[in-house]
Amino acid sequence: MVVEHTYHVKGGDFTHAGSASSKVKKLLKQLDIDPKKIKNIVIALYEAEVNIVAHAWEGEIWIAISPEKITMVLTDKGPGIPDIEQAMVEGFSTASKEVREMGFGAGMGLSNIRRNTDELKITSEVGTGTKVEMVNYF
Amino acid sequence: MFKERKYHALRVDPEKCFGCIHCMKVCPTETIRVKDGLAVVNDLRCVDCGNCMRACPVDAFYIIQDDISRIQEFKYRVALFPSVNIGQFPEKISDDQIYGAIMKLGFTHVYEVEQPIQWLIETIYEHKQQNPDKQPLISSFCPAIVRLIQIKYPSLVDNIMNVKAPHDLAASFILEKLKQEGARPEEIGLFYIAPCSAKIAAVKDPVGEQESIISGVINMNELYNRVMTVIAGHPREEFEGYRDYLSREGILWPLTRGEARLFKRRSMAVDGIHNVVRILEKLETEELPDIDFLELRSCDQGCAGGILLSGNRFLTVERLERRARRYPRAAESPVRPELREKVKTSLISGEIAPSRVFQLDPDRAKALEKLAKVERIICQLPAIDCAACGAPNCHALAEDMVTGHAKMTDCIHLQHRYLKEGKMTIVRAFDNLEKIWGNGRFEADCKKRGARNEGF
Numbered sequence: 066m067v068v069e070h071t072y073h074v075k076g077g078d079f080t081h082a083g084s085a086s087s088k089v090k091k092l093l094k095q096l097d098i099d100p101k102k103i104k105n106i107v108i109a110l111y112e113a114e115v116n117i118v119a120h121a122w123e124g125e126i127w128i129a130i131s132p133e134k135i136t137m138v139l140t141d142k143g144p145g146i147p148d149i150e151q152a153m154v155e156g157f158s159t160a161s162k163e164v165r166e167m168g169f170g171a172g173m174g175l176s177n178i179r180r181n182t183d184e185l186k187i188t189s190e191v192g193t194g195t196k197v198e199m200v201n202y203f
Numbered sequence: 204m205f206k207e208r209k210y211h212a213l214r215v216d217p218e219k220c221f222g223c224i225h226c227m228k229v230c231p232t233e234t235i236r237v238k239d240g241l242a243v244v245n246d247l248r249c250v251d252c253g254n255c256m257r258a259c260p261v262d263a264f265y266i267i268q269d270d271i272s273r274i275q276e277f278k279y280r281v282a283l284f285p286s287v288n289i290g291q292f293p294e295k296i297s298d299d300q301i302y303g304a305i306m307k308l309g310f311t312h313v314y315e316v317e318q319p320i321q322w323l324i325e326t327i328y329e330h331k332q333q334n335p336d337k338q339p340l341i342s343s344f345c346p347a348i349v350r351l352i353q354i355k356y357p358s359l360v361d362n363i364m365n366v367k368a369p370h371d372l373a374a375s376f377i378l379e380k381l382k383q384e385g386a387r388p389e390e391i392g393l394f395y396i397a398p399c400s401a402k403i404a405a406v407k408d409p410v411g412e413q414e415s416i417i418s419g420v421i422n423m424n425e426l427y428n429r430v431m432t433v434i435a436g437h438p439r440e441e442f443e444g445y446r447d448y449l450s451r452e453g454i455l456w457p458l459t460r461g462e463a464r465l466f467k468r469r470s471m472a473v474d475g476i477h478n479v480v481r482i483l484e485k486l487e488t489e490e491l492p493d494i495d496f497l498e499l500r501s502c503d504q505g506c507a508g509g510i511l512l513s514g515n516r517f518l519t520v521e522r523l524e525r526r527a528r529r530y531p532r533a534a535e536s537p538v539r540p541e542l543r544e545k546v547k548t549s550l551i552s553g554e555i556a557p558s559r560v561f562q563l564d565p566d567r568a569k570a571l572e573k574l575a576k577v578e579r580i581i582c583q584l585p586a587i588d589c590a591a592c593g594a595p596n597c598h599a600l601a602e603d604m605v606t607g608h609a610k611m612t613d614c615i616h617l618q619h620r621y622l623k624e625g626k627m628t629i630v631r632a633f634d635n636l637e638k639i640w641g642n643g644r645f646e647a648d649c650k651k652r653g654a655r656n657e658g659f
């Protein structure tokens with residue numbers, strides 16, 4: 066059994082940033098999953114969702130929940146990331162919380178995503194968009 | 204590890220309840236349903252916040268309590284009285300008159316619970332220091348919020364401080380004090396005058412603790428009426444001796460920022476359970492700044508808005524703030540060094556366990572199937588959220604269906620579709636409605652309760 070959902074994300078719509086991740090959180094809480102694992106999933110998804118809002122023009126979040134894991138794929142149309150490796154390490158690895166206090170979009174939060182996911186794959190094409198694939202096991 | 208609680212203090216009086224949607228709509232945990240024309244509360248999900256009682260247009264909710272005559276079983280009869288209760292009384296009635304009236308009701312001691320608050324303050328500071336990972340530290344003061352976190356925000360239970368509340372502080376202190384003065388423990392009756400249903404539930408069924416040392420609970424609403432009946436003139440006795448340990452911080456404790464003000468660097472106070480829900484959602488996704496202490500209270504204006512308090516909450520706050528100014532700071536109030544360690548040790552509570560009452564099924568694969576089923580049912584439901592099915596909204600009805608507590612034909616709008624499609628008879632549809640709203644509910648009745656904007 067797999068439960069799938071697709072959410073549309075509008076670039077620049079900061080007012081609604083995080084609504085997809087909070088919907089996913091509600092779904093996960095109805096299953097017997099360690100609350101700490103839910104927290105990791107939601108933090109990673111929130112971070113990735115905000116990235117779309119802050120940096121891309123629009124995007125789509127597709128999630129699939131099976132009894133063992135959740136797969137989350139975020140595809141956006143946007144400027145893309147020129148150097149993914151650099152974006153992963155750059156600056157904010159220890160400062161994510163402070164960064165968020167400064168407001169959305171101040172950092173990519175990619176390192177924060179990596180800390181909270183079991184599998185992470187990012188592909189990007191400059192000028193076209195970015196695809197973030199995350200898997201978390203329960 | 205998981206202790207599912209069954210006790211709750213709020214009850215529905217079947218004689219008064221006529222079945223409407225007011226309570227159902229305001230319950231923060233969507234735990235009320237209407238069946239046979241009566242509101243039914245699911246004990247496992249109720250957090251005893253009292254929102255339903257506030258919303259009820261016909262006063263059908265009541266709160267269980269101990270009979271005040273029970274105090275006669277004891278030689279030493281102590282009324283443990285939250286200072287916020289003082290703020291209920293009209294301005295012209297003095298503190299001593301209130302104390303005097305409580306004594307007239309048969310108590311031998313009257314004791315405001317926020318003393319000696321300095322020991323509770325110290326215990327909280329020490330707890331914070333020993334648990335730097337609890338960032339933010341969440342107050343355990345409001346039992347409705349502790350229950351809410353247990354059932355809806357299980358990932359945050361570890362942040363709740365394992366420190367007890369003022370009523371435990373005073374209970375422990377007065378018990379030790381009376382024992383020291385020669386009383387035998389079995390002669391001492393400690394009766395807590397509760398400002399709310401949540402505190403009553405917390406005394407009757409404490410979280411993270413075996414059993415409370417408090418002997419009984421009395422509803423403040425009832426005590427208020429009794430006190431107002433016996434209050435007369437100026438009491439001859441002097442009650443200052445009972446307030447030796449009362450302080451400014453203690454009096455302000457039950458009000459909003461009462462605890463948060465202890466944390467000077469960064470703290471936040473949120474009151475009103477729906478506001479608290481919003482903050483907890485944010486805390487769960489780490490969207491909050493680096494806060495040391497989070498004070499969360501179910502009622503607007505903290506306990507001044509307690510469900511068993513009859514006074515206007517803003518007037519209560521004003522009276523308490525003025526009263527607080529007349530009292531010394533907690534650090535300056537007298538100490539009883541010989542009791543200090545013993546009482547402070549008793550203030551540490553056990554682990555608070557998360558609860559699973561919102562899971563659709565204990566088996567994850569089965570729960571997932573039910574989740575998918577909810578989605579399919581939602582496609583069929585009209586999303587009017589009218590609650591005419593006896594559930595607070597369409598989504599809640601869908602969940603009830605997958606857990607076997609409701610059926611498609613409970614939706615009155617779907618009934619119409621089924622009627623149109625010839626899948627249902629009008630008699631069946633009507634029977635279904637009567638099952639939810641009660642027999643004869645749809646007969647004309649000019650004397651019926653409700654429907655006249657009562658309660659607004």
Ligand code: SF4
Nearest residue numbers: 230249250252253255
């Ligand atoms: S006390 Fe609060 S949680 Fe319990 S049924 Fe009433 S509104 Fe719901």
Ligand code: SF4
Nearest residue numbers: 345399501502506509
């Ligand atoms: S805020 Fe105070 S009165 Fe209200 S539920 Fe919590 S403890 Fe009770």
